[in-house]
Amino acid sequence: MSSEHDDETPPIPGDTWGPDEAPPEGFADRVMRARAHAAARASVEERTTAAPTKPPSRRARRAALIGIVVMAAASATFFLWPNGRGGTSSGSEDALARTSVRLGGRGVAVAETGARLAWHVEGGAARVTQVRGDVFYRVEPGGPFVVSTPAGEVEVTGTCFRVRLTEEKNVNPMIKGGAIGAALATVAVVTVYEGVVKVHAQGREVSVPAGQAAKVIGGDAPRMLNGPDGEAGVAVKIDIPAEGDPAADAPREELLARDRRHRDQIAALAVRLGKAEGELQSMRTGGPRPPSGLGGERKFYDFTPEELKEMAKNCEIRYAIPQFGLEAPRISDKQASKLGLTAAQVAQGNQYLAETNEHLMKELRALYVEATGDAAGAETLDPQAMQTEIERKSGVVGDDIRKKIAEELAGLRPPGDPTSGPPLERLTRMLLAVSREARDRGIAIGGKANERMFVSNSSIVSGCSDEE
């Protein structure tokens, strides 16, 4: 095995590399066509996969019938709108990808992936039923324009706004059938970019001006997010310059320019929202951690029962594992010499490192795909990125998982099943198991003095969630 060198050698001068290979003319067009083709193929495959392979059951038929009745009832309400100027247009969209929908002559809806809506425009009046997802609306001035959601109704005359529907645990305790608990409710967040939007729910109404947002939790009255009734710490102040409605005869170019401007504003807002969410997340997870009962000692094995209980109190876990990645690590000659290993011990060690690397990468990729649904990313992302994504998708649940596992290790609760639970929990258990094995194999191959010979990454993670 060749030795590792740490010496810095000067770079090959930039002027000796010769000319670069250049992209061909129209390469970006080619990529964009391939992207569109791949998206269309994925969409077809998704539909094909989703198609029933056998006749629908009686239950499914009944559900479909109910769906049709619901849609028919919704359509019936559309026809109750007073007839005025303009034609009739109706339709529905189940967005498999970001989709722009023309809402008759009343405007445009841009539905993000997963959004579902139906619309009917008649005589200048428009009603949209948004069942789920995130939809941006640009409404031309005219008759009434109502977006009906499970959480409440949004009414406008001519404006730009977004309605984002999610499901959240209702934070208000409910008393239902004698039980106190939290319910899953549809939450609508209405963000206004231009004009004024009225949001109705439970007989209450708020007017949301440009640059502000309102939130409606199903069953509750609407609340301003950054107004006088705002939610401290959640609202993001949005500064959008006031912009009047476009003229009725505004040329197409002007409307397109407005559209581009609004899209840029939305993207800029998304950047700021991302930063605000990051700050919020850091407020949630950062800050001083409770001191560990181990007095800061970097100990990873042979904890006493008292130490384990102290760690459980702090939701603390510790592991020390080998390096892993696309290539298995190997014991270098320098390391072997430093540790006093024979050639046979080095061979055994390298075999263990290769097997562990394969195991960790395989499991990590599977957990990453399960947590994110991103099979392509599993092939391209490095292990650290995959771990970060698994943790991110789990939100603050990581604290609960550490608490649970730390309590198991302290004997305060029965051992959990390493094959069940969310991806982050299984990842944590796997890292702990590898940590134990790395130490055992270190002792078995290199002796007690070399118990950490395979370890290159060690972590101490502690801190319990504030909700406790």
Add this chain to the structure above:
Amino acid sequence: MPVVTARTSRPPAELDEVTLVRAQRGEDAACRALVERYQRPVFALLGRMIGAGRRPLVEDLAQETFLRAFKALPAFDRGGTAKLSSWILTIATRLAIDELRRGELPRAPIEAAATVGVAPRGEAEAERHLLGARLAAALATLPVDQRATVLLADVHELALDEIARALAVELGTVKSRLSRARARLRDALEEVHE
């Protein structure tokens, strides 16, 4: 002495954050802007990784690089430590390494690599041409990991820790590979000067 030529694969200015967000949302115009911004370094990297005379493969891998980038883009951490350019070059590098390791590609013959390109005009240009060709030939003889390391470091100017992340190896391994690769390339260049 070698003649100085302008190299075009200097790290590009990064895509602005607003366009990046729009690309993450899948907007066509932003995705196209991303391709246009990063296509040159991707081609420069793949061209040297794969070697001369395999232009169709370089184009296919470049296209695949961007398609994979689009798929994984929503998960790209804008606030993270990785630059978008490094992240895209990481994808390209791994694709090239996979392709080369598949063993379907015979190594580019040194003679072929050395004679690739337009015939030089003056003496200075002839020397520059010879240096570039000799370097390309020497590069083709390096193990793929060393090749990737030296290209990312010396042509694309990635920091050593970025290369370590890109190739999923330790910093020490990057230093070691870089040292060996540079030594071999220097030997090849010195032959030209002698």
